Amino acid sequence: MPRRAKPPRLWxxxxxxxxxxxxxxxxxxxxxxxxxxxxxxxxxxALQEYIESKxxxxxxxxxxxxxxxxxxxxxxxxxxxxxGEQANPxxxxxxxxxxxxxxxxADVKGKSCREYFEWRKTRAAYGAKGDTTASRDLATLxxxxxxxxxxxxxxxxxxxxxPEPSDPRDEWLTRDQVAHLLRxxxxxxxxxxLARLILIGVYSGTRSGxxxxxxxxxxxxxxxxxxxxxxMYRRGRGKxxxxxxxxxxxxxxxxxxxxxxxxxxDVARGITHVIHFxxxxxxxxxxxxxxxxxxxxxxxxxxxxxxRHTATTxxxxxxxxxxxxxxxxGMSVKTIEKVYGHHCPDYQNKAASAIAPKRxxxxxxxxxxGE
Numbered sequence: 001m002p003r004r005a006k007p008p009r010l011w012x013x014x015x016x017x018x019x020x021x022x023x024x025x026x027x028x029x030x031x032x033x034x035x036x037x038x039x040x041x042x043x044x045x046a047l048q049e050y051i052e053s054k055x056x057x058x059x060x061x062x063x064x065x066x067x068x069x070x071x072x073x074x075x076x077x078x079x080x081x082x083x084g085e086q087a088n089p090x091x092x093x094x095x096x097x098x099x100x101x102x103x104x105x106a107d108v109k110g111k112s113c114r115e116y117f118e119w120r121k122t123r124a125a126y127g128a129k130g131d132t133t134a135s136r137d138l139a140t141l142x143x144x145x146x147x148x149x150x151x152x153x154x155x156x157x158x159x160x161x162x163p164e165p166s167d168p169r170d171e172w173l174t175r176d177q178v179a180h181l182l183r184x185x186x187x188x189x190x191x192x193x194l195a196r197l198i199l200i201g202v203y204s205g206t207r208s209g210x211x212x213x214x215x216x217x218x219x220x221x222x223x224x225x226x227x228x229x230x231x232m233y234r235r236g237r238g239k240x241x242x243x244x245x246x247x248x249x250x251x252x253x254x255x256x257x258x259x260x261x262x263x264x265x266d267v268a269r270g271i272t273h274v275i276h277f278x279x280x281x282x283x284x285x286x287x288x289x290x291x292x293x294x295x296x297x298x299x300x301x302x303x304x305x306x307x308r309h310t311a312t313t314x315x316x317x318x319x320x321x322x323x324x325x326x327x328x329x330g331m332s333v334k335t336i337e338k339v340y341g342h343h344c345p346d347y348q349n350k351a352a353s354a355i356a357p358k359r360x361x362x363x364x365x366x367x368x369x370g371e
Contacts, residue, residue, distance in 0.1 A: 201307025
């Protein structure tokens with residue numbers, strides 16, 4: 001049986017005496033991107049642009065004639081430009097393209113979806129939560145097929161079977177743990193910028209990606225801090241809202257003094273981004289966070305998203321109503337009730353304190369059984 005052809009993929013070419021570059025491997029060919037080792041995100045974009053230029057949508061309505069690759073390419077071309085940075089599905093598409101290479105829409109069945117689910121779990125950064133990533137990948141595939149059907153009217157729309165992921169993470173840190181982590185990062189010159197992200201995270205519940213894009217002045221491609229009105233805008237001007245909601249938020253009283261001090265320091269040095277390293281904006285946290293977590297003796301279950309969990313948990317423990325927490329952190333009431341509801345001070349109080357009456361009057365009992 002012939003070996004299945006691999007889809008276009010990235011490869012880091014090591015070159016003796018010269019800087020390593022990312023290249024694209026496709027059917028025995030090597031296509032140079034000209035991108036250095038450090039710019040992995042740029043290399044991923046180059047790969048996606050190559051894939052988009054290679055596949056020409058057929059526009060067919062026959063599921064057996066439409067490849068998964070062209071369905072996903074069409075989805076990226078038509079749908080992704082309307083999404084914000086925090087909801088970009090390109091990372092899900094990369095693994096979908098690799099596994100479904102050579103397959104068509106007609107191949108999407110319950111068995112193939114379950115096989116992908118198991119395969120994808122093994123590639124997740126955090127194995128215990130690989131099922132969540134796999135489920136999101138399949139949700140992206142389902143959305144792509146539905147969009148193709150909307151554009152070309154498939155004669156048969158397959159059901160993308162998405163296994164239920166495990167319970168969502170809700171790891172949160174105590175105030176003592178946050179204080180310990182802050183001491184660790186402040187004592188390490190190369191991790192000092194993490195202190196800002198931690199404080200903003202635990203006092204606003206903002207996602208790490210949105211925090212990294214914050215600026216000291218209004219922006220079109222990222223949020224900004226408005227200290228004149230004590231507000232934090234989590235997305236840039238003109239950016240449309242997504243399912244990962246990023247509403248403006250009133251700045252916490254304990255965070256305000258830090259922000260004012262940071263802005264004064266940064267403005268004097270001509271720095272526009274709130275989170276920066278060597279006076280340059282930080283696009284993604286890698287080694288600094290891993291090192292700080294290791295020194296603080298936190299296991300891998302604590303991730304950057306744990307600061308969002310921490311903010312939500314602290315507010316509920318303080319007795320803030322769920323609907324108000326929902327608006328503050330940009331999370332649905334349903335999600336907060338499901339994942340964090342047990343942190344409320346009055347959680348199941350009535351049920352836990354209820355005591356059955358010593359005796360039920362005969363008349364009341366007779367009325368209960370319908371006599």
